[in-house]
Amino acid sequence: MFLIRSAVRAIEALNNTIGNLVGIGLLVLIALVVWEVFLRYALNAPTTWGNELITYLFAGYILLGGGYTLLHRDHVAMDVVYSQLSPRKKAILDVLTAGFVLIYCIVLLQQTWIMTSDAWETGQRAGTDWGPLLYPVYAAMPIGAMLVLLQAIAKLFRDLYLAFTGDPLLPDPTADEQGGAVF
Numbered sequence: 001m002f003l004i005r006s007a008v009r010a011i012e013a014l015n016n017t018i019g020n021l022v023g024i025g026l027l028v029l030i031a032l033v034v035w036e037v038f039l040r041y042a043l044n045a046p047t048t049w050g051n052e053l054i055t056y057l058f059a060g061y062i063l064l065g066g067g068y069t070l071l072h073r074d075h076v077a078m079d080v081v082y083s084q085l086s087p088r089k090k091a092i093l094d095v096l097t098a099g100f101v102l103i104y105c106i107v108l109l110q111q112t113w114i115m116t117s118d119a120w121e122t123g124q125r126a127g128t129d130w131g132p133l134l135y136p137v138y139a140a141m142p143i144g145a146m147l148v149l150l151q152a153i154a155k156l157f158r159d160l161y162l163a164f165t166g167d168p169l170l171p172d173p174t175a176d177e178q179g180g181a182v183f
Contacts, residue, residue, distance in 0.1 A: 004157050005170060011154040012071055012173055015147055019068025022061050029057050049130040056137045063144030067151040072174050091162035098156045105149035112141035 036050035069075055082090060118124070119135040126132055161169035 004161075008154040008157050008170060011150045015067035015071045015151050016173070018147060019065055019071070022065045022068070025057075026061060029054065029061065032057070048128075049132075052126065052128055052130055052132070056132075060137065060140035060144075063140045064147065066144050067147030070148055070151040070155065087168075088162055088166050091159040094159040095156065095163050098152065098159065101152045102149070102156070105145055105152055109142055109145040109149055112138070112145050116142055 032050065032054050036047065036054065039050070040046040082093065085093065116135055116138040119133075119138045124134045126134055158169045161167070
């Protein structure tokens, strides 16, 4: 059990760290958007690369933040029934549906890896005036898929333990210091 707890802690720490770095990186994105808007509307001098870079960075931030979002249970959910269940019943339901999540993550990882590898091997560039190499942009996809996959596995371990024992494997990562839920 020590190894499972250690693995879950390590995965959650990794996703928490990446999520926090992505959050800080959003400040760079905001600065780029403000700069591009200033250049475009105040100076009437838009850049050829600004909107494209902003789009690539935004996509990367979304993909790299997936594991963090799963860790903190912030994905969009319709929980009319789910919210009425006890923690143990929620864990059982999550275990029953975990296979779909894992299959999705594995297929996503495989396909994005192929896409990124192809872009690397062929030196694929965007078909724009700026024409940046695409493999650095694409690399965020398999990395993000791997982070979500790892977090899904960590969640599965948490849910299995709770479903079988009725006790949490580790303290809830979404609770603050006073034990309340973070909103």
